[in-house]
Amino acid sequence: MLGFCRAGTALALILLNALVLIAAADEELIFSDHFLVQLHEGTTEDAHQLALEHGFGSARKLPFGEGLFHFYPREIPKTRRKRSLQQHRRLAKDHRVKSVFPQEGFGRQKRGYREISNIDVNMSDPLFTKQWYLINTGQADGTPGLDLNVAEAWNMGFTGKGVTIAIMDDGIDYLHPDLAFNYNAEASFDFSSNDPYPYPRYTDDWFNSHGTRCAGEVSAVSNNNICGVGVAYNSKVAGIRMLDQPFMTDIIEASSISHMPQVIDIYSASWGPTDDGKTVDGPRELTLQAMADGVNKGRGGKGSIYVWASGDGGSYDDCNCDGYASSMWTISINSAINDGRTALYDESCSSTLASTFSNGRKRNPEAGVATTDLYGNCTLRHSGTSAAAPEAAGVFALALEANPNLTWRDLQHLTVLTSKRNKLHDEVHQWRRNGVGLEFNHLFGYGVLDAGGMVKLAREWKTVPERFHCVAGSVQEIHKIQSGSKLVLSVTTDVCQGKDNFVRYLEHVQAVITVNASRRGDLNINMTSPMGTKSILLSRRPRDDDAKVGFDKWPFMTTHTWGEDPRGAWLLEVGFQGEAPQSGVLKEWTLMLHGTQSAPYIDQVVRDYQSKLAMSKKEELEEELDEAVERSLKSLLSKSN
Ligand SMILES: *[C@@H]1O[C@H](CO)[C@@H](O)[C@H](O)[C@H]1NC(C)=O
Ligand SMILES: *[C@@H]1O[C@H](CO)[C@@H](O)[C@H](O)[C@H]1NC(C)=O
Ligand SMILES: *[C@@H]1O[C@H](CO)[C@@H](O)[C@H](O)[C@H]1NC(C)=O
Ligand SMILES: *[C@@H]1O[C@H](CO)[C@@H](O)[C@H](O)[C@H]1NC(C)=O
Ligand SMILES: *[C@@H]1O[C@H](CO)[C@@H](O)[C@H](O)[C@H]1NC(C)=O
Ligand SMILES: [Ca+2]
Ligand SMILES: [Ca+2]
Secondary structure (H helix, E strand, C coil): CCHHHCCCHHHHHHHHHHHHHHHHHCCCCEEEEEEEEEECCCCHHHHHHHHHHCCCCEEEECCCCCCEEEEECCCCCCCECCCCHHHHHHHHHCCCEEEEEEEEECCCCCCCCCCCHHHCCCCCCCCHHHCCCCCCCCHHHCCCCCCCCHHHHHHCCCCCCCCEEEEEECCCCCCCCCCHHHECCCCCEECCCCECCCCCCCCCCCHHHHHHHHHHHHHCCCCCCCCCCCCCCCCEEEEEECCCCCCCCHHHHHHHHCCCCCCCCEEEECCCCCCCCCCCECCCHHHHHHHHHHHHHCHHHCCCEEEEECCCCHHHCEHHHECCCCCCCEEEEEEECCCCEECCCCCECCCCCEEEECCCCCCCCCCCEEEECHHHCEEEEECCHHHHHHHHHHHHHHHHHHCCCCCHHHHHHHHHHHCECCCCECCCCCEEECCCCCEEECCCECCECCHHHHHHHHHCCCCCCCEEEEEEEEECCCEEEECCECEEEEEEECCCCCCCCCCCEEEEEEEEEEEEECCHHHEEEEEECCCCCEEEEECCCCCCCCCCCCEEEEEEEECCCCCCCCCEEEEEEEEECCCCCCEEEEEEEEEEEEEECCCHHHHHHHHHHHHHHHHHHHHHHHHHHHHHHHHHHHHHHHHHC
């Protein structure tokens, strides 16, 4: 394990200095009772004696460097806010000692493994330990450590206080004892039956349990002995009942997403066009207008946050054909199961920003999402990307509590920067890095949300610079497409350089495309940025046999090129997949680039990213050190017994 540490003292000291530096950057230092002590000479026995003389439990020779010992305390290590200066000074003065390095603790979790006791979360709620998506210790055959890392955010004191999340769904059982306290009645409404009481309509099969389950994931009360705990358990949850009528209308959608935008901070939606693999549909006129108003005027101008489930159509569907999920104004969330694989119902597309968790493929009844259920019940079986979106809404509530100044775009930036690959595993699509080094996947987006990482960055976040929009180029001629050969087009752009709307650092990219085909489902479209990042804008949808409509000025969106410099040549590749020969006509490709001009912050991020890479290497080293210390402590203990 420590193979690469054997290089000697120099490396160990570099490592230590680096760790001290990292700790020094943090305001709240934690000091441990552990010291690294370098002796002029002496055996382990001498070191042990010296340790005893100075009030330590014992000393252990480190397997690297020369004369390096780990002095550790008698009792179980404590963390403290004050340095044990005296012990340090006395030790440093001892003539046998060459140097002393106090070991400073970090608020850091081990990757791949966390113990509940480690992070000091003690909840009385009976389902809490079954909520593996909050703290994954390997319950239900899951992968330990693969979770939302909410404990770190909670430990920093962020629990969603002062934030209201609306669940736009089939109603909320607001009398539920685990929800009633956090229910925000004033911000709630029933657009399905036009009254202020979004209580779910009763059916024998409990069909209308969806909203209640989503509400519990966000705002279930903690430590009350009932069900589980919400991601943001001190947030308020509002019910917007709008799914329970025979037909959806533009006006119901628009009313819902624009309901009380100065009170509601986050809107969570786990619905969209039918996931049948052949629908291409999105928000209509009023809803589009309401969304635009929301991001521009909601939350006092900082923008309403719209969280959207990316869809349950599985590999037969493509969420870029869902205009809600693929909108720039929504944060589209996909799901992973408790061992990091994709769920069978997951759709992939280039507009997904990040992922959270949903139920497993395994038959283990506890691999589902534990939450509140209708009529005061609890459930272990909430599922679908439906379950994923509210988890994200909860994490965003923690971030908004940490910094209420965050705009809708800040939150997207934070999502891109702090989501993690963790142990996510997509059997079909590789993880890749874009032109500024951000790691992404076609199905999971930038990875799984990390609440701890997000609130930490949120606290010190400066609002991103103004956003600009540039029509970078457009191909308007008719181009034939045929099975067996693909159409390749390119647009070379200076991204409006020299004009007011120059875009230098990308956020969202849209390719507005008009194309028809003898079989729409067999079309596939890729786009590659000047920095070489390929986005799959449309994958094959085997069930879509449309031969008439095609795509009419459809805005395919990608988030993969986030932060990139868009100047140069963009490439579009259009082709057919599938057995039967097909043909079609592409009539338009317009490239719309959105982002910032002055973005010192992105340069900063690239630098931070580089140092984060370096830092994670250091963390690995430190972790190995920890493990070595643990192992030797254990073996010492077993010897002394
Ligand atoms: C956890 O809470 C229970 C019940 O409130 C209490 O008995 C127990 O001592 C607590 N444990 C810790 C480690 O705080
Ligand atoms: C739900 O709760 C009610 C009482 O609140 C109880 O009678 C019923 O059995 C519960 N149903 C399930 C499926 O647990
Ligand atoms: C939010 O903005 C206000 C006004 O600009 C500022 O005083 C405050 O420090 C900001 N808060 C955070 C957490 O950045
Ligand atoms: C596609 O559009 C072209 C030009 O408008 C038309 O000639 C052709 O018949 C259309 N093809 C299909 C499959 O609709
Ligand atoms: C698009 O990319 C996918 C995945 O790399 C590939 O399978 C497909 O053939 C590409 N399609 C075109 C038209 O280039
Ligand atoms: Ca509870
Ligand atoms: Ca879909």
